[in-house]
Amino acid sequence: xxxATQPLHRxxxxxxxxxxxxLGLLEREPRPAELAMYSVMWSEHCSYKSSRAHLRRFPxxxxxxxxxxxxxxxxxxxxxxxxxALRIESHNHPSFVxxxxxxxxxxxxxLRDVFTMGARPIAxxxxxxxxxxxxxKNRYLFNGVVSGIAxxxxxxxxxxxxxxxxFDPCYSGNPLVNVMCLGILRREQLVLxxxxxPGTVAILLGRATGRDGIGGASVLASASFDExxxxxxxxxxxGDPFEEKKLIEACLELYDRGLVVGVQDLGAxxxxxxxxxxxxxxxVGIDVDLDAVHVRESGMTAPELxxxxxxxxxxxxxxxxxxxxxxxxASKWEIDSAVVGVxxxxxxxxxxxxxxxxxxxxxxxxxxxxPLYDRPMRRPGWIDELWANPAAGLEADPVEVLLGLxxxxxxxxTAWVHEQYDHMLFLNTVVGPGGDGSLIRVRGTDKALAVxxxxxxxxxxxxxxxxxxxxxxEAALNVAVTGARPMAVVDNLNFGNPEKPEVMWQFRESVxxxxxxxxxxxxxxxxxxxxxxxxxxxxxxxPTPVVGMLGLADPMPNPxxxxxxxxxxxxxxxxxxxxxANLAGSAAQRVxxxxxxxxxxxxxxxxxKRVIATAAELAHSVPVLHDISDGGLAVAxxxxxxxxxxxxxxxxxxxxxxxxxxxxxxVAVFEPGYVDLPDGIGRRVGTMGGETLILGQSEPIPLxxxxxxxxNAIPRRMAPSP
Amino acid sequence: MRSAVxxxxxxxxxxxVVHALSVLGGDAELVWHRETDLSEFDGVxxxxxxxxxxYLRTGAIARFSPVMAxxxxxxxxxxxxxxxxxxxxxxxxxxxxxxxxIANRDLAFICRFVDLEVTDTGTILTRAAEVGQRIRIPLNSxxxxxxxxSDSGRIALRYVDDPxxxxxxxxxxxNEAGNVVGVMPHPERGVDELLGSGDGRVLLEGFLHxxxxx
Numbered sequence: 001x002x003x004a005t006q007p008l009h010r011x012x013x014x015x016x017x018x019x020x021x022x023l024g025l026l027e028r029e030p031r032p033a034e035l036a037m038y039s040v041m042w043s044e045h046c047s048y049k050s051s052r053a054h055l056r057r058f059p060x061x062x063x064x065x066x067x068x069x070x071x072x073x074x075x076x077x078x079x080x081x082x083x084x085a086l087r088i089e090s091h092n093h094p095s096f097v098x099x100x101x102x103x104x105x106x107x108x109x110x111l112r113d114v115f116t117m118g119a120r121p122i123a124x125x126x127x128x129x130x131x132x133x134x135x136x137k138n139r140y141l142f143n144g145v146v147s148g149i150a151x152x153x154x155x156x157x158x159x160x161x162x163x164x165x166x167f168d169p170c171y172s173g174n175p176l177v178n179v180m181c182l183g184i185l186r187r188e189q190l191v192l193x194x195x196x197x198p199g200t201v202a203i204l205l206g207r208a209t210g211r212d213g214i215g216g217a218s219v220l221a222s223a224s225f226d227e228x229x230x231x232x233x234x235x236x237x238x239g240d241p242f243e244e245k246k247l248i249e250a251c252l253e254l255y256d257r258g259l260v261v262g263v264q265d266l267g268a269x270x271x272x273x274x275x276x277x278x279x280x281x282x283x284v285g286i287d288v289d290l291d292a293v294h295v296r297e298s299g300m301t302a303p304e305l306x307x308x309x310x311x312x313x314x315x316x317x318x319x320x321x322x323x324x325x326x327x328x329x330a331s332k333w334e335i336d337s338a339v340v341g342v343x344x345x346x347x348x349x350x351x352x353x354x355x356x357x358x359x360x361x362x363x364x365x366x367x368x369x370x371p372l373y374d375r376p377m378r379r380p381g382w383i384d385e386l387w388a389n390p391a392a393g394l395e396a397d398p399v400e401v402l403l404g405l406x407x408x409x410x411x412x413x414t415a416w417v418h419e420q421y422d423h424m425l426f427l428n429t430v431v432g433p434g435g436d437g438s439l440i441r442v443r444g445t446d447k448a449l450a451v452x453x454x455x456x457x458x459x460x461x462x463x464x465x466x467x468x469x470x471x472x473x474e475a476a477l478n479v480a481v482t483g484a485r486p487m488a489v490v491d492n493l494n495f496g497n498p499e500k501p502e503v504m505w506q507f508r509e510s511v512x513x514x515x516x517x518x519x520x521x522x523x524x525x526x527x528x529x530x531x532x533x534x535x536x537x538x539x540x541x542x543p544t545p546v547v548g549m550l551g552l553a554d555p556m557p558n559p560x561x562x563x564x565x566x567x568x569x570x571x572x573x574x575x576x577x578x579x580x581a582n583l584a585g586s587a588a589q590r591v592x593x594x595x596x597x598x599x600x601x602x603x604x605x606x607x608x609k610r611v612i613a614t615a616a617e618l619a620h621s622v623p624v625l626h627d628i629s630d631g632g633l634a635v636a637x638x639x640x641x642x643x644x645x646x647x648x649x650x651x652x653x654x655x656x657x658x659x660x661x662x663x664x665x666x667v668a669v670f671e672p673g674y675v676d677l678p679d680g681i682g683r684r685v686g687t688m689g690g691e692t693l694i695l696g697q698s699e700p701i702p703l704x705x706x707x708x709x710x711x712n713a714i715p716r717r718m719a720p721s722p
Numbered sequence: 723m724r725s726a727v728x729x730x731x732x733x734x735x736x737x738x739v740v741h742a743l744s745v746l747g748g749d750a751e752l753v754w755h756r757e758t759d760l761s762e763f764d765g766v767x768x769x770x771x772x773x774x775x776x777y778l779r780t781g782a783i784a785r786f787s788p789v790m791a792x793x794x795x796x797x798x799x800x801x802x803x804x805x806x807x808x809x810x811x812x813x814x815x816x817x818x819x820x821x822x823x824i825a826n827r828d829l830a831f832i833c834r835f836v837d838l839e840v841t842d843t844g845t846i847l848t849r850a851a852e853v854g855q856r857i858r859i860p861l862n863s864x865x866x867x868x869x870x871x872s873d874s875g876r877i878a879l880r881y882v883d884d885p886x887x888x889x890x891x892x893x894x895x896x897n898e899a900g901n902v903v904g905v906m907p908h909p910e911r912g913v914d915e916l917l918g919s920g921d922g923r924v925l926l927e928g929f930l931h932x933x934x935x936x
Contacts, residue, residue, distance in 0.1 A: 150831050154772075154831060154833075154862075154864075155732070155772045155775070155776070156734075157732075157734025157771060157772075240775070241772070241775070242731070242732050242772060242774070242775025242776075242777070243775075245731070245732055245734065245772070245775075246731050246732070333731065334731050415834075418833075419830075419831075419832060419833050419834045420830055420831045420832075420833065421831075421833060422831075422833050422862050423833060424833065424860050424862065424908075424911050424917070425734060425735065425738065425862075426737070426738065427738050427741060427742075427910070427911065427913075427914065427917060429917065430916055430917065441916075443741075558916065559916060
């Protein structure tokens with residue numbers, strides 16, 4: 001059957017069963033506009049129909065949670081009347097089809113999620129994953145995505161202060177582009193996505209609606225890729241950071257003046273979502289007039305208007321007597337606005353177009369009655385084979401291993417990336433990109449917010465539960481070494497095709513791992529996103545949950561630990577449990593052996609808690625703290641040497657122990673006798689000094705070579721060929 | 723003594739500039755680009771950002787904003803007029819400074835600390851510094867490459883290691899009278915050692931001193 005002869009619901013990405021549910025719900029044949037709305041709202045991307053049942057597992061409560069999952073962003077209480085809003089999202093499929101615009105509109109979308117809550121967005125973090133850079137297609141995608149993040153983030157005026165980068169062949173056909181945003185607000189500025197009471201007026205603010213991004217949520221984000229995916233380019237939206245900047249400022253002024261009842265951004269599913277969700281949350285109906293919508297092309301049909309994902313739009317719900325004032329503020333900021341609807345008693349969403357009713361459905365049904373799938377799960381048999389084949393030890397000289405790791409683009413300097421991002425705007429970036437966690441001060445207070453985003457597809461491939469727990473502990477340790485105590489998590493769950501039982505099992509195990517670690521640390525999950533169907537031509541990516549950890553330093557250590565504060569003569573300590581020589585899932589295994597086997601070391605919740613608390617404590621007195629993760633102790637010490645411009649000597653050690661990534665460890669560097677460490681908390685492993693890095697009995701490595709290798713890892717691969 | 727900090731749609735460094743001037747004891751106030759009377763102000767700063775989205779060309783639309791007539795008046799009267807980053811681009815487009823800013827030599831955005839050397843202290847930006855003084859503040863631009871076929875600008879600051887291809891390694895350029903200055907790196911990002919450098923203070927102090935009657 002060719003596409004043109006398929007029934008409408010299938011062309012919109014709906015299954016026959018889902019169409020049957022709509023028939024049952026409406027007790028009649030849906031009109032085209034109604035079917036369009038259900039198809040986008042019930043898409044995997046919007047409804048979480050395959051994941052919802054599992055996401056209930058997450059711990060979501062804590063005394064400091066103000067808004068948990070389900071709203072546009074999570075909100076937590078920082079004390080003294082300050083709140084933080086945070087959210088993470090993916091733009092994986094659009095970025096593969098069109099890397100610049102895909103990544104750019106991902107930034108735009110996450111910003112709207114945060115300023116919808118009444119918060120000013122103050123920082124962004126990007127987590128990006130690609131296939132190896134020796135393939136030109138991957139270089140093109142990497143360059144396009146970084147340019148898109150820079151082009152949008154810099155111009156919209158929100159600093160991109162960190163993130164992470166990973167390269168693995170599993171992402172060659174399906175790069176991952178995740179982005180996290182943090183905003184701050186005063187408690188009285190908090191706004192929710194509610195339509196209010198009958199009589200409230202719906203005002204559409206921002207860019208004119210066009211045909212871009214139609215079906216982005218259903219056709220693009222919720223299906224797998226094949227050779228014909230390039231035909232989906234018209235489903236990618238096109239962003240305009242200038243419009244978004246004006247929209248941010250206009251909305252913040254509306255909040256300041258207390259002019260809105262509620263606000264909802266227009267992202268996935270566009271107008272369908274921005275009308276039905278706020279109405280559903282408020283238990284009201286709404287009458288929407290599509291003829292009032294400001295458009296940038298003529299002849300758009302009702303389904304197109306309802307499904308369009310044109311960017312930089314917001315829906316404000318406003319009391320009738322304040323409408324004129326809201327329109328005047330929009331006009332001042334030079335953004336378009338239109339009164340497009342009125343909230344009604346009852347629960348019906350009525351849509352009019354060209355003078356007639358084109359849709360009449362229960363508003364809440366679009367969100368609440370979405371299908372819920374309990375998809376079959378099966379533990380893949382190959383996991384046992386991988387576990388039965390432990391990671392081989394490192395035969396090579398430690399010098400060769402270290403230089404090989406520092407030359408790896410995932411471990412080398414990220415300067416090529418982060419120097420393209422404005423990471424200093426707002427004068428709050430105390431610790432910026434390139435460190436463990438970022439530290440963003442809250443001006444006018446003694447507080448600072450620490451954020452670390454972490455993922456590790458290789459660990460999660462070998463053991464999704466232990467791997468997912470380990471990224472939570474790692475992220476928590478990363479914020480702790482800046483002096484902050486972890487307080488909330490957002491997660492972005494990037495997985496393959498959920499219709500495969502093995503993928504669903506990986507998903508369930510990862511959710512379990514994140515939940516167990518969060519429970520152990522007493523941290524709630526306040527929001528998240530699920531991205532399924534990350535497969536191309538039948539090959540799934542590694543399971544890649546990514547967590548964004550928010551920590552609060554109150555007071556902020558001043559100055560906070562920084563790698564550059566190491567000086568000649570300081571002692572180097574490894575704090576935490578003595579590691580095993582297990583290299584399963586490590587960077588050393590990947591770079592030196594090119595393999596991925598073995599069973600990664602499982603984390604220990606009690607140890608994790610103790611080590612994280614120790615780090616947060618020491619951050620107030622120790623000049624250098626550095627998490628031990630990718631590349632192990634040797635790479636952690638090398639990074640300190642590079643940042644400080646000072647060499648170091650590491651006492652003799654087994655090579656595998658220098659590069660193992662066993663969890664719950666960090667490096668502390670301080671003057672001899674400077675710190676009283678509790679007994680048994682760690683061990684001294686070396687001394688700062690000289691102009692070489694010496695690993696035990698190996699030949700000294702000149703610092704210039706260490707630094708040069710590290711700094712060139714990405715540039716030498718991205719340089720234009722001669 | 724008050725300075726106006728002009729906000730175009732798309733400007734994004736305005737709050738940082740107000741903060742930095744305030745830390746140094748200045749009295750700075752945001753002014754919307756449609757303002758047509760700056761007679762209450764003794765000097766003006768055009769901060770960084772993307773005025774009018776940088777559409778057509780950086781600064782190309784901003785030069786037609788209503789506030790620009792007042793900025794031209796103040797420049798002509800010898801009042802201090804400072805353009806930072808995007809503000810530098812606007813002043814060039816408006817013809818208040820010679821030359822133009824084009825894309826960086828390597829066609830990539832550059833955000834990092836750069837080392838500068840003071841080359842001319844006869845400007846409102848550099849009057850409190852000394853010739854030869856080294857200054858380390860952040861650069862943050864894509865179109866930071868200054869070209870001037872007329873070769874008529876006064877170069878007030880030079881890059882020690884030119885990052886973007888600017889003619890004469892120019893990082894800051896003044897008009898002949900020295901009262902109108904464009905600077906590509908951001909002095910307001912260099913007023914707090916906690917954020918990496920306090921070297922921008924001497925530059926903004928020069929601007930604040932220039933607000934006083936001669």
